[in-house]
Amino acid sequence: MSVIPDASDPFARDRGGPAQPLLSVSGLTKHFPVRKAGGKKQVVRAVDGVDFDVLKGETLGIVGESGCGKSTTAKLLMGLIERDSGGLLYDGQAVGERAMPWRSYRRQVQMVFQDSYASLNPRMTVEQSIAFGPKVNGVPGREAVERARGLLARVGLEPKRFAGRYPHEISGGQRQRVNIARSLALEPRLVLLDEAVSALDKSVEAQVLNLLLDLKAEFGLTYIFISHDLNVVRFISDRVMVMYLGRVSEIGPSDTVLDAPAHPYTEALLASMPSLDPDNRTQVALLAGDPPNPIDPPTGCRFHPRCALAEDICSQTEPPLDGIQPLHRVACLARQPGSGHSAAPIPAIAA
Amino acid sequence: MPPSEPAVALNDLRVAFGKVQVVDGVDLTVERGQAMALIGESGSGKSVTLRAILRLFPEGRSRIEGRILAAGKDVQALTKRQLADFRGGDVSMIFQEPLLAFDPVYTVGRQITEAILRHEKMSKDEARKRALALFERVRIPSPERRLDNYPHEMSGGMRQRAMIALALACRPQVLLADEPTTALDATVQIQVLLLLRELQRDLGLSIIIVTHDLGAAVEVADRIAVMYAGKIVETGTAHQVVLNPHHPYTIGLLRSRAEGALAKGSRLETIPGSPPDLANRPPGCPFAPRCFLAEERCRREMPPVAEIAPGHHVACWRTEEAAEAYRAGPTPVRAAEPVPA
Numbered sequence: 281m282s283v284i285p286d287a288s289d290p291f292a293r294d295r296g297g298p299a300q301p302l303l304s305v306s307g308l309t310k311h312f313p314v315r316k317a318g319g320k321k322q323v324v325r326a327v328d329g330v331d332f333d334v335l336k337g338e339t340l341g342i343v344g345e346s347g348c349g350k351s352t353t354a355k356l357l358m359g360l361i362e363r364d365s366g367g368l369l370y371d372g373q374a375v376g377e378r379a380m381p382w383r384s385y386r387r388q389v390q391m392v393f394q395d396s397y398a399s400l401n402p403r404m405t406v407e408q409s410i411a412f413g414p415k416v417n418g419v420p421g422r423e424a425v426e427r428a429r430g431l432l433a434r435v436g437l438e439p440k441r442f443a444g445r446y447p448h449e450i451s452g453g454q455r456q457r458v459n460i461a462r463s464l465a466l467e468p469r470l471v472l473l474d475e476a477v478s479a480l481d482k483s484v485e486a487q488v489l490n491l492l493l494d495l496k497a498e499f500g501l502t503y504i505f506i507s508h509d510l511n512v513v514r515f516i517s518d519r520v521m522v523m524y525l526g527r528v529s530e531i532g533p534s535d536t537v538l539d540a541p542a543h544p545y546t547e548a549l550l551a552s553m554p555s556l557d558p559d560n561r562t563q564v565a566l567l568a569g570d571p572p573n574p575i576d577p578p579t580g581c582r583f584h585p586r587c588a589l590a591e592d593i594c595s596q597t598e599p600p601l602d603g604i605q606p607l608h609r610v611a612c613l614a615r616q617p618g619s620g621h622s623a624a625p626i627p628a629i630a631a
Numbered sequence: 632m633p634p635s636e637p638a639v640a641l642n643d644l645r646v647a648f649g650k651v652q653v654v655d656g657v658d659l660t661v662e663r664g665q666a667m668a669l670i671g672e673s674g675s676g677k678s679v680t681l682r683a684i685l686r687l688f689p690e691g692r693s694r695i696e697g698r699i700l701a702a703g704k705d706v707q708a709l710t711k712r713q714l715a716d717f718r719g720g721d722v723s724m725i726f727q728e729p730l731l732a733f734d735p736v737y738t739v740g741r742q743i744t745e746a747i748l749r750h751e752k753m754s755k756d757e758a759r760k761r762a763l764a765l766f767e768r769v770r771i772p773s774p775e776r777r778l779d780n781y782p783h784e785m786s787g788g789m790r791q792r793a794m795i796a797l798a799l800a801c802r803p804q805v806l807l808a809d810e811p812t813t814a815l816d817a818t819v820q821i822q823v824l825l826l827l828r829e830l831q832r833d834l835g836l837s838i839i840i841v842t843h844d845l846g847a848a849v850e851v852a853d854r855i856a857v858m859y860a861g862k863i864v865e866t867g868t869a870h871q872v873v874l875n876p877h878h879p880y881t882i883g884l885l886r887s888r889a890e891g892a893l894a895k896g897s898r899l900e901t902i903p904g905s906p907p908d909l910a911n912r913p914p915g916c917p918f919a920p921r922c923f924l925a926e927e928r929c930r931r932e933m934p935p936v937a938e939i940a941p942g943h944h945v946a947c948w949r950t951e952e953a954a955e956a957y958r959a960g961p962t963p964v965r966a967a968e969p970v971p972a
Contacts, residue, residue, distance in 0.1 A: 345816035346787075451905055452673075481672040481843065483902035486887035490898045508817060511888065515899070552821040554846030556888075558869035561850055565825055567818045569772070570786040 293388075293469070294336075296372040301333035302470055302502050303357070303389075308366035310352055314575065324574050326352040328526035330366070331601070334470065339496070339503040341517030341534060343510060343549070345571045348523040350506050354474045357504070358391050387417060390463035394475035396455035400447040400462075406432070407443035410462045417466060424465075431461040434498075435491060453484035457491065464499065472504045477512065489516060510553055514538050519607075522546045525574050525582040528601055532608030542610040545583045581613065593620045638663045638805050638837035639684060639722075642698035646679050646688070651910045653679045655861035656697075658936070661854075663804070666831050666838040668852035668869075670845060670884075674906055676861040677841045681807050684839075685718055702804045720750050723798040727810040729790035733782040739793045740778030743800050750801040765796040769826060788819035795826065799834070806830070808840040812847055824850045845884060849873055854942075857881050860907050860917035863936075867943035875957075877939055877950040879922045882957045916947070924949045924956070 308330040311323035327349040334340050342350045355361045357368065359375075359382050370388070373380040393399040400409050410428035415421060429439040435457040447455055456476065463471055473492070477485045489512065496503060507513050513520060514534055521531040522543065530543040541547045548566040555562050567586050572578060578585050584594040594613055597620070601611040613619040617627035639661040646654040654676040661667045669677040682688060684701050686709070699706040702721035709717055718724075726732045734742060743765065744758040753761075759778070766774035769792040782790060791811060798806055808827065812820040828851055831838050842848050848855050848869070855872040857865045857880065865878040876882050886900035904921040907913060913920060919929040926949070934948040947953060 345818060453905060481906075482845075483672065483883060483887050484905065486899040486901040487903075490901060493898065510817070549817060552817045554821065554824065554844065554850045556846055556849055556873060558849050558873055561828075562821055562825065565818070565822045568822065570788040570819055571816065 294371070298336055300336070300372055301369075302336045302371055303334040304367075304369035305333070305357070306331045306367045306369075308353065308356055308368075309364045310349075310356055310361065311364055322575050325526045325577055326574060327356060328577075330523075330526070330528055332521055332528060332531060334502060334504060335519075337500065337502055338518040339505055339516055341513035341520040342504065342506045342523060343508065343513050343520060344523035345508065345549075347525070347571055347574050349526040349574070350523050351474055353523070354391065354472050354504065354506055357472060358389065359386065360391075387466045388468050389470045389472065390466065390468040391472040391474065392456070392459050392463050392476040394479055396452055396459055396479065397447055399459055400455065402447055405444050405446055406437075406450070406458050407439070409447075409458065410465050413462065413465045427465060428461070431464055432458070434464075434495070435461045437461075451484075453480055453488060456480060456488055460488075460491065460495070464495065467499070468501070470502045470504065472506070474506045475508070476505075478507060478509065485512070492516065510538065510550060522549070525572065525577050527582060528609075528611065529583065530608075530610045530612075531601070532605070532610075536605070536608050542604055542608065542615050543583075543612045544587050544589050544614070548586075581611070589614045589621075589623060591621055636663075636703055637661060637700070638665070638702060639839065640698075640700040641680070641684075642700075644680065644683060644697040644699060645695070646676070646683050647694045648688075648692060652912065653861055653909060654683065655912075657858075657861075657863055659856060659863065659866070661805075661837050661839055663837055664831070664835045665854060666828070666840065666852045668848035668855045669839060669841045669858055670843060670848050670855060671858035672843060672906055674860075674909065675858040677858045678809055680858070681724070681809055681839060681841050684805075684807060685722060685724055686714060716750065719746055719798075719803065720801045721803055722805040722807060723801070723803040724807040724809065725791070725794045725798045725811050727813050729787070729794040730782055732794060733790070733797075735782055738779050738781055739785070739797075740780075743778075743793075743797050746797060746800045762796070762800065765799060766793070768799070768830075769793070769796045771796070787815055788822065791815060791819075791823055792826065795823075795830070799830070803836075805837045805839070808838060810842055811840065813842070813844070820847070821850070827851050845873070845888065857884070860912065861909065862917065862946065863944075864918065864947065865943075865945045867940070871940065871943040875943075875954065877943070877945040877954045878918075878947050879924050879949075879953045879956075880918050882953060883921075885957075924952055 308327055310327040311325055314322050314324055330353060344350045356363045368375040370380055370385055375385045376382055407425060407428045410431055411424035414424040414427055429443055432439045432442055437454060437457055477488050480488060495501060505516055517534045520534040520537045522529050524545050530537055530546050537546060541550060551566045580595040580597055581599050584590040597613060599611045599613045601609045602616050603609045604615050613621040614623040617625045637660045641657050641659040644654055644657040657680055669680060671677045683695055684699055686706055704717060704721060740762055743762040747758040747761055762778060763774055766777060771777050771789055771792050785793060812823050815823060824847060827838060830836055840851055852869055855869050856863050859880050865872060865881045872881060876885060883902035887902060902921050907917050915930045915932055916934055919925040929948055934946050936944050936946045938944050939950055
């Protein structure tokens with residue numbers, strides 16, 4: 281008897297229907313305590329009140345610089361670190377409560393990490409690693425191994441050649457394929473990919489991205505794809521979320537966000553991508569300096585010290601994440617009617 | 632050194648570690664004041680080529696053959712003492728991870744003045760003044776205060792700037808940069824790339840930058856050399872290599888970039904397979920097993936380097952077909968399903 285249903289229809293376990301977000305995140309917060317010299321207690325506001333939904337069947341890209349909280353968000357979503365506050369709703373059920381305990385949640389949500397070597401047990405063969413999850417969840421040994429071999433074949437590694445190898449015996453690209461196969465072993469509905477292709481060479485990265493697209497279509501997966509590479513995110517994502525210092529600064533359809541960004545930070549991020557045209561090299565960097573320290577984030581809008589549009593009001597008022605178009609939400613006072621910012625659009629007068 | 636002499640000239644450079652031939656006959660010339668980018672995948676030998684210029688490998692465990700001329704000196708012929716003067720004085724290097732390159736227990740300012748005092752006769756105060764000027768040159772904010780920082784007290788971008796200041800401390804002619812922006816955030820990366828370009832222009836520096844990121848190469852370099860399995864397969868101006876590539880590997884690199892795929896959901900062009908095992912190098916062109924144009928001859932014989940336009944060199948038997956395929960659009964994918972990486 282298997283705890284994992286045999287049904288290949290990805291929506292067989294669906295509860296809320298296609299309109300219900302697969303994962304709903306509200307007010308997610310994580311502060312890490314740090315002790316500075318002199319014993320003064322401070323906290324790193326790694327994730328500071330993040331709300332977003334992951335829709336069924338989509339790929340949500342999360343971008344931002346180091347320290348913006350994108351990886352902490354991923355770990356919080358997996359329950360690898362405990363959240364301070366905030367709620368997770370998985371297909372309408374609160375995660376960690378009776379209806380959806382962590383154990384059953386993790387069966388449906390899996391993660392692939394950046395470091396392909398560190399995420400595999402060096403003393404297990406590739407096949408054992410993939411079969412481990414199903415075994416722990418009650419799949420009989422023989423069946424689990426069979427499934428592992430099937431998955432290896434599916435990610436393009438011939439089981440005859442690769443099943444018995446250890447992680448150090450295969451290349452980085454092959455290891456990342458193994459990690460992807462392992463993440464699929466429990467037939468999850470949501471896969472978190474945290475910089476999963478960032479450590480790979482460009483030509484191998486392209487192969488793995490293609491594989492991810494194929495697997496998504498075949499197994500009806502939903503992806504959360506975290507990366508610092510905007511080009512890769514643009515390629516794979518349906519929607520993009522931009523984070524800055526622990527908060528969401530912009531979220532919307534990837535074409536809108538990456539082609540017509542509304543937040544000045546997104547604009548600067550896009551302008552920092554190296555140009556591929558030797559006749560048209562970047563002339564000025566839009567942003568100076570490094571991202572500020574999340575221990576002591578600026579007041580008001582956290583981006584205002586680096587922002588070209590900043591006005592007095594920006595240092596006083598924290599901008600809410602408001603819709604400027606259907607599906608496109610931005611946390612910037614200059615884009616929000618009636619915010620008091622001089623560039624803000626004029627509010628529509630109700631008739 | 633006479634003005635006509637190139638800043639760096641490598642002549643049939645070969646580097647081997649034990650039985651593994653990592654760099655296999657590299658010819659490379661960097662003119663004075665020029666910025667050259669070496670690009671390639673991991674294991675292509677680009678970093679090893681760069682480090683060989685400073686003779687950074689232990690003599691016992693590596694075998695270096697060929698001729699290395701840098702800043703007018705024959706690097707192979709230098710004595711230990713001369714080598715120490717040469718490193719930092721004539722040619723210096725910046726690394727990918729500045730936190731590992733700095734000594735964590737001394738302030739950054741002290742490490743820079745130490746380098747200056749090692750190479751030049753001057754007082755401590757003068758050396759500190761020079762260090763301060765360097766910090767201003769690489770635009771570190773509040774430089775006076777930052778000189779007294781320990782490496783861990785600086786942010787990643789600032790550390791990389793401090794590293795550049797250290798590299799420039801003794802006024803070298805050539806700056807070698809090994810993946811200088813790979814560890815940095817996107818918004819910081821572009822600042823450092825622009826700084827390198829500015830230093831090249833203002834100080835007349837010759838730069839060799841090693842990177843796997845074609846975009847970073849285009850931003851800094853006048854010329855680009857593409858390496859594969861220890862060989863340079865294509866060299867030319869940035870313009871020639873990026874806009875008019877003639878080697879199937881360069882074409883593959885350009886095509887597999889995600890920004891190349893216009894329609895979302897369309898598949899990326901990929902280079903099938905993975906780089907060869909350098910210990911068992913196949914005969915002929917090392918790229919042949921992955922090449923969409925490979926024919927019998929490619930598997931037998933290494934193609935010679937041909938000049939297809941002034942300054943544009945390609946090592947391939949079928950440059951015309953390759954360029955044609957690039958202009959025509961999507962690469963024809965070979966029928967045989969290759970072993971994935």
